[in-house]
Every structure is written in structure tokens, then in C-alpha cells.
Amino acid sequence: MIKRLLQLYPEAITSLKPNTDSRYIWLKDESTDSYIGIPNAKLTKEEITLLATLFPLSHKQELVRTPLAEEWYQFLTKNGKIPYSKAENIRFIHFTIPNMRDDFQYNEWEEATKSLFSNEVIFVPFSHHHGVIIEDHPNFSISEEELSSAIEALESDFFIKIHFYLGFFQPIQNQVKHLFQLEQRLLAVSLTAHPEERIMTREKVIPNYSYLNLPEHERPILFADVHQILLDDPDLTKTIKTYIENQANATLTAKQLFMHRNSLQYRIDKFIEKTGIDIKTFHGAFFTYLACLHVDGLQGQ
Structure with a gap:
């Protein structure tokens, strides 16, 4: 051959x-x-x-960090000192590529991704599979919409699936390492809870993170009066969860579920009547969403 x-x-x-x-x-x-x-x-x-x-594709490019990227790597993952920077604030954009093949051209992908940013960024790879991008220009930072529009091209060009977690800007101080570690945990939660999502933020992940941090023995007690209603009617669970995810937009929810708007409203009213929880309010919606996550967990067991 x-x-x-x-x-x-x-x-x-x-x-x-x-x-x-x-x-x-x-x-x-x-x-x-x-x-x-x-x-x-x-x-x-x-x-x-x-x-x-x-053939088994055996080539893997050598992982190379710039001196500054190496300083950040040592600070974030080891016991290194916080790197000096003229910037007042930074944010981490975490990336992970779960389905990478051995022939993946990491250096070319890094250069292509850098070109998406208006200003110079620091790439800190931890492996060929994951790392962080450090951005230090809040006024010219890449938006979620801009990054989302670029993902399809990156995935097509490099035969990969990629997930980003967009952090938020914080002052450069030792606490920023704890922020990095927290965001890593949020990324791990998002990959499990929303594997189809390409861009995650704290706003999207916090409901799942909050639910997972509830003591396991307290969850059945906390959602006892709601979860049986949802378990008995899987379609109702999907309807309520989608409605909350769409920020109570009935028209959009009905369209996504291929349902008449009146039928959707009937299900919502039926849930409110049975539980006494008004999911049209913030607190009612947040609690009910956690209850839906609890039911999803039970059905996945």
C-alpha cells in the first residue's frame, strides 16, 4: 500500500x-x-x-506556546505568578474540540481563529483538545453573534466540532484564577447538559449548575409536588421547558413545537392550575425550569 x-x-x-x-x-x-x-x-x-x-493518522503537531502564553499556562494550571499586563480587565474564552483526529492542523486552526478578533489575543493551549483565549479589549471584544457566525466555517474547514464558553471581563488579580476554574466547571456542565450548543455563557449554564449543586437527597423533596405531574406527562414537560427557554414567547414556542398557539396556552394554564406556580413570573419560571431538569435526570437514569 x-x-x-x-x-x-x-x-x-x-x-x-x-x-x-x-x-x-x-x-x-x-x-x-x-x-x-x-x-x-x-x-x-x-x-x-x-x-x-x-490508515491510522499518526501526525500530531507539536504543541507550542508563546512565552506569554506559557506564563498564563503556569499561572492558571500550576503555581506560577500572575503575568504582567497593561490591560485592566480580561476575559477567558474557553474552547474544547472533543472529536479531534490525529491529522488535525492545530496551528492553522489557531491562526484562523485569531483572525476573528479585532485585536490581538493570547492563545493558551492546554492540549490539542482544549485551552483558553485571553481577550483584553472590552470595547472591541468579539460578540456571541460574531463568534457564532464563524463557527460553521471553522467546523467545515477543519472537520471538527468546537465548543466555546464566553466568560466575562474581570480585573487582573489573583481572583481571576478562581474565575477561570469556575468557568472550567461551567464549561464541563454545559458540555454534558447542552452538547448541541456551540457557544455557552454563564447565563445559559447557571440553571443546570444550580440544579447540580443542590444536595442530591434534597432534590426529590424540593420538587415533590411538581415532578410527578411532569413525569406523568412528558409532552407537558417539554412544552413548559421550551416555553421558559424561549423567555415566555408563546408564538416562538408554538412554532418550535409544531403546536397551535391556543393548545400551547391551554397546556400552560393547565400546569399553573395544577401546581399553583405561575411560570410567567421570573421566580416561578426559574423554579419550574429546575424541576424540569430534575425530571430529565430521572428519565435519563
Whole structure:
């Protein structure tokens, strides 16, 4: 097979071990325990996909941090000192790429992602799979909408799925490390609770985070009068949860659930009548949403 590939790609090279030259994709021939490196420029996306199916893709680019990124890495994950910065405030944009293949061109992805920002940012990779982007210009920060519009192109170009967690700006002080650690936990919750979401924020994650931090033995007691009603009617649970997620927008909810608006209103009124909880108020909606998460958890067991 190696000989055949050399005929198809005369510029390819062979070796007993793959190297870290990002210009090549390295494939392993299990029969000879040797490798062939094919120039990226000679491969189409379709060819890369086909080769990934036929061969173990062995090439992984070396993970390189700039000196400043290394300082942040040591501070955030080890016992390093907080790096000096002229900026007053920063925020962390966490990223994770759960389905990365060995042929993933991390350096190219990093450069493409950097180009999305109006100002220079600091990339701090922890591995080829995850890390943080540090942004220090609040007035020119990337918006959720801008990042969302770019994700489709990034995923298409690099054959990946990527998740971002957008943090909020905070003064640079030692407390910022605790913020980073908290946001890492929020990211982990979001990946479990909302695996389909590409961009998460604290506003989106806090309901799930709040529910998970309730003592497990207290949850059945707290939602006792509500969860049986929801368990008995799964469609009602989905309706109420979607309605709350849509900020009580009945028209949008009815459209998403392929339901007549009057039928939706009937279900909402029915829930309020049975439970005495008005989900059209903030407090009623927040409590009921936690109850829906509790029911989802019970059904997932």
C-alpha cells in the first residue's frame, strides 16, 4: 500500500517515525510498521477523509506556546505568578474540540481563529483538545453573534466540532484564577447538559449548575409536588421547558413545537392550575425550569 501511495503522491516521503513538520500528514503502514508523509498541499479534503478511514493518522503537531502564553499556562494550571499586563480587565474564552483526529492542523486552526478578533489575543493551549483565549479589549471584544457566525466555517474547514464558553471581563488579580476554574466547571456542565450548543455563557449554564449543586437527597423533596405531574406527562414537560427557554414567547414556542398557539396556552394554564406556580413570573419560571431538569435526570437514569 505504501508503494501505491508513493506512486500517487511522488512528493511523499517515508520514515520509520513521523515528525512534527506541519506540512505533512503522516500515515502508518501497520504491515511494515513504517510511515509515509504526504504534503498537505497535495491533498484535497475528500482525500484526507478517505486516508483517515484507511490508515491510522499518526501526525500530531507539536504543541507550542508563546512565552506569554506559557506564563498564563503556569499561572492558571500550576503555581506560577500572575503575568504582567497593561490591560485592566480580561476575559477567558474557553474552547474544547472533543472529536479531534490525529491529522488535525492545530496551528492553522489557531491562526484562523485569531483572525476573528479585532485585536490581538493570547492563545493558551492546554492540549490539542482544549485551552483558553485571553481577550483584553472590552470595547472591541468579539460578540456571541460574531463568534457564532464563524463557527460553521471553522467546523467545515477543519472537520471538527468546537465548543466555546464566553466568560466575562474581570480585573487582573489573583481572583481571576478562581474565575477561570469556575468557568472550567461551567464549561464541563454545559458540555454534558447542552452538547448541541456551540457557544455557552454563564447565563445559559447557571440553571443546570444550580440544579447540580443542590444536595442530591434534597432534590426529590424540593420538587415533590411538581415532578410527578411532569413525569406523568412528558409532552407537558417539554412544552413548559421550551416555553421558559424561549423567555415566555408563546408564538416562538408554538412554532418550535409544531403546536397551535391556543393548545400551547391551554397546556400552560393547565400546569399553573395544577401546581399553583405561575411560570410567567421570573421566580416561578426559574423554579419550574429546575424541576424540569430534575425530571430529565430521572428519565435519563
